[in-house]
Amino acid sequence: MKKQMLKILMVVCGLLLVVGCSNTSTSADSKDTAKKDGTVTFYVVRHGKTMLNTTDRVQGWSDAVLTPAGEEVVTNAGKGLKDVKFGSAYSSDSGRAIQTADIILKENKKSSGTELKTDARFREFNFGSYEGDLNHNMWTDIAKSQGKTLEEWQKAGISPKDFANSVAALDKTRVEEGSNWPAEDYATITARLQDGLDDIAKKESRKGDHNVLLVSHGLSIGALLDTISPGYKLPDGGLKNASVTKIEYKDGKYTISDVNDMSYVENGEKEK
Numbered sequence: 350m351k352k353q354m355l356k357i358l359m360v361v362c363g364l365l366l367v368v369g370c371s372n373t374s375t376s377a378d379s380k381d382t383a384k385k386d387g388t389v390t391f392y393v394v395r396h397g398k399t400m401l402n403t404t405d406r407v408q409g410w411s412d413a414v415l416t417p418a419g420e421e422v423v424t425n426a427g428k429g430l431k432d433v434k435f436g437s438a439y440s441s442d443s444g445r446a447i448q449t450a451d452i453i454l455k456e457n458k459k460s461s462g463t464e465l466k467t468d469a470r471f472r473e474f475n476f477g478s479y480e481g482d483l484n485h486n487m488w489t490d491i492a493k494s495q496g497k498t499l500e501e502w503q504k505a506g507i508s509p510k511d512f513a514n515s516v517a518a519l520d521k522t523r524v525e526e527g528s529n530w531p532a533e534d535y536a537t538i539t540a541r542l543q544d545g546l547d548d549i550a551k552k553e554s555r556k557g558d559h560n561v562l563l564v565s566h567g568l569s570i571g572a573l574l575d576t577i578s579p580g581y582k583l584p585d586g587g588l589k590n591a592s593v594t595k596i597e598y599k600d601g602k603y604t605i606s607d608v609n610d611m612s613y614v615e616n617g618e619k620e621k
Contacts, residue, residue, distance in 0.1 A: 387557035389550055391596040392433065393573070394564045396449040397423040398590045405484050409476040410530065412444045419590060423449050426591040427456025428620050429613030434459035436559035439549060441471035441566065449591070450564040456617075460562075470545030473566035474513055477520035477532030491515045509571050509583075510535040535572070542569060543576045550598040570594055577603045584609050 397419030401408040415423065430453060438460070440450040450465050457463075479487045485499075492502030494515060507515075513535040520532035553561055565573070567588045574581040577596065588594070588609050595606040 386554055386600070387559065389553045389558075389598040390560045391546075391550075391563050391598070392430065392435070392560060393570055393594040393596060394426065394449065394453065394562065395567050395570060395588045395590055395592050395594075396443075396445045396564060397452075399445050401481070402590075407476050407479045407482050407484055407487055409473045409480055410443070411480040415445060415448050420448075420452065422591045422614055423452045424456060425614045425617030426593070427453040428617030429615070430593075430617075431456055431458045433457070433560055435463050435562045436556060437549075437553055438463050438465045438562040439471070440465060440467055440564035441473070441569075442467040442469045443472055443566070446471070446564045446566065450562065453562060453564070463562075468545050468549075470541040471563065471565040471569060474516075474538055474568050474572075475530055475533045476516050478523040478529055479516060479520065479532065487516065490519055494519060509568055509575065512568075513538055513572075538569070539572050539576050542573045546573060546596075546603075550603075554598060574605060574608070577605055581605070 397415040399408065399413040399415055399419060401411070401413040402419075403416055435454070435457065438450055438454055440446040447465065447467060454460060454463060454465060476487065488502065489499050491507075491512070492499045495502065497505070513533060517532040517534040524531075549561070549563075553559070567590075570588055571581075571583045573596075574583070574594070589611055591611075591614050593610040593613050594608045595610070597604045597606060
């Protein structure tokens, strides 16, 4: 009888040890998971001024290199950001965005070895058959489609949503289907931008608290802010080249902080 009781006690003790180890393991795993779910601070930079910007041409998916002045402003931004450690870096796959990101990373003193990743989802709006045309021609067509003169249209102002949707509607009447990449409507643009940001935010948050460089385009950054905070109003004149906009991500939520911040450019310029 005593032997049987001893065997039972040994079995019970063994089971308790297994359960205890299991709980410890689960607790440790939970702590590891919690550590990896950090705050991601996006430093969203608009690319520098390009040759097509200078000639006042429509530049969406079409591309041009930075002007010497554009390179200088981006270099100053890079110097101003030199002490910000970037755990990761992303840009749209347009050359002007890649060039901007490369200059910033080159100037950065704490992010050596950070590899730039490109993502087509962060491209500028696609303007279809208007790509490379004069902005004046596209704006005049939009105004006319709304029964306004160019002056009336410009005075009234137009939201990025209405702007994109107007171009998309006009583009359908200008080209045969399949002959060109069609101009994007606003729903298409915001869907790809939000999808890209969500993918990166979730992936980067698993690494814990850190900063991420993201180089994109003026209208696209504005549309991204609009998806986070519907109806978000951009500064008059839009976002400046090489300006920094900060977006924080934590537990599935985004917070907009600085927008169109040129202080990094100004601080970098002082180093001359």
